Amino acid sequence: MNLMLKLTTAAAFAAMFAGMASAQTVLRSSDTHPDGYPTVEAVKYFGELVKERTQGRYSVEVYFGAQLGQEKDTIEQVRSGVIDLNRVSMAPWNGLVPLTKIPSLPYLFRSADHARKVMSGEVGDQIAAGFPEHGVVVLAYYDGGARSFYNSKKAINAVADMAGLKFRVIQSDVFVDMVAALGATATPMPYGEVYSAIETGVIDGAENNFPSYESAKHFEVAKNYALDEHTIVPEVFVMSKASWDKLTPEDQAIFKQAGKDSMAKQYELWDARVATSRKMVEDAGSAITTPEKQGFIDAMKPVYDKYVNTPELKDLVAKIQAVQ
Numbered sequence: 001m002n003l004m005l006k007l008t009t010a011a012a013f014a015a016m017f018a019g020m021a022s023a024q025t026v027l028r029s030s031d032t033h034p035d036g037y038p039t040v041e042a043v044k045y046f047g048e049l050v051k052e053r054t055q056g057r058y059s060v061e062v063y064f065g066a067q068l069g070q071e072k073d074t075i076e077q078v079r080s081g082v083i084d085l086n087r088v089s090m091a092p093w094n095g096l097v098p099l100t101k102i103p104s105l106p107y108l109f110r111s112a113d114h115a116r117k118v119m120s121g122e123v124g125d126q127i128a129a130g131f132p133e134h135g136v137v138v139l140a141y142y143d144g145g146a147r148s149f150y151n152s153k154k155a156i157n158a159v160a161d162m163a164g165l166k167f168r169v170i171q172s173d174v175f176v177d178m179v180a181a182l183g184a185t186a187t188p189m190p191y192g193e194v195y196s197a198i199e200t201g202v203i204d205g206a207e208n209n210f211p212s213y214e215s216a217k218h219f220e221v222a223k224n225y226a227l228d229e230h231t232i233v234p235e236v237f238v239m240s241k242a243s244w245d246k247l248t249p250e251d252q253a254i255f256k257q258a259g260k261d262s263m264a265k266q267y268e269l270w271d272a273r274v275a276t277s278r279k280m281v282e283d284a285g286s287a288i289t290t291p292e293k294q295g296f297i298d299a300m301k302p303v304y305d306k307y308v309n310t311p312e313l314k315d316l317v318a319k320i321q322a323v324q
């Protein structure tokens with residue numbers, strides 16, 4: 001090799017390594033769900049967009065399957081900046097960000113479409129505005145699907161059948177009160193403990209959408225699934241404010257846009273997964289009932305009286321209901 005060529009090669013390598021050194025900030029993101037679950041895949045897609053649009057300066061590593069802990073713990077981690085990103089349900093934020101209680105209310109959204117429209121519009125922005133003071137910035141809302149009750153004891157055909165049953169709920173007062181209003185008992189508990197709690201009879205069942213009921217294998221221990229569809233709680237994808245504040249305004253815009261773009265992707269994956277999960281649990285022997293819904297809706301009045309208790313909150317509920 002002649003000297004000139006040697007020098008150019010060395011310079012090229014030096015530039016490459018310098019580039020690599022400054023290139024990648026790998027952001028860590030948590031999710032309770034297993035690999036392949038629509039929320040996990042949507043965040044991976046977000047990561048690809050960010051990587052492409054920042055020319056490789058940022059990338060995202062998704063720690064799925066609760067590798068970094070249960071939701072409540074990972075919420076603390078993202079708030080304090082220990083992790084950069086987190087995809088969780090909106091319900092465990094209910095105790096911190098007051099407005100998140102509203103989309104967690106039973107029978108508020110008429111359909112998945114209604115929830116998607118509301119959350120991607122003005123109401124979604126209004127709710128997102130309450131997060132930064134708790135250490136995070138909202139990048140996206142995803143579809144959390146309709147949640148329904150399932151149990152190991154009996155088929156539920158009407159509200160009266162709920163009496164005396166003990167259900168695990170997500171760690172939120174709204175959920176505890178909702179179950180109490182239905183005549184059952186609520187036990188708040190982390191998601192990862194539900195399977196064995198049902199198996200050992202500590203609780204009779206839980207409530208969730210088809211993809212969670214299927215992927216967490218709860219269908220193996222609680223075969224009676226009642227399609228009461230009491231809530232459609234949005235999922236929320238947040239970034240630690242500590243990590244967000246390190247981004248340039250240009251990069252912040254890239255992250256925001258990538259979050260928005262990942263929403264449509266999640267919706268598409270979600271719809272497909274609801275259908276395959278439902279089929280899977282039916283094939284595995286779950287008995288799905290469609291209980292009389294009006295009874296469930298009527299029973300929720302005390303929950304609305306308790307949580308929609310100011311003119312502002314009443315306005316927000318009315319605004320959500322008015323979205324077509």
Ligand code: GTR
Binds near residue numbers: 208
């Ligand atoms: C799922 C949701 C999770 C988690 C879980 C739960 O539907 O996607 O983020 O909140 O429910 O019930 O804990």
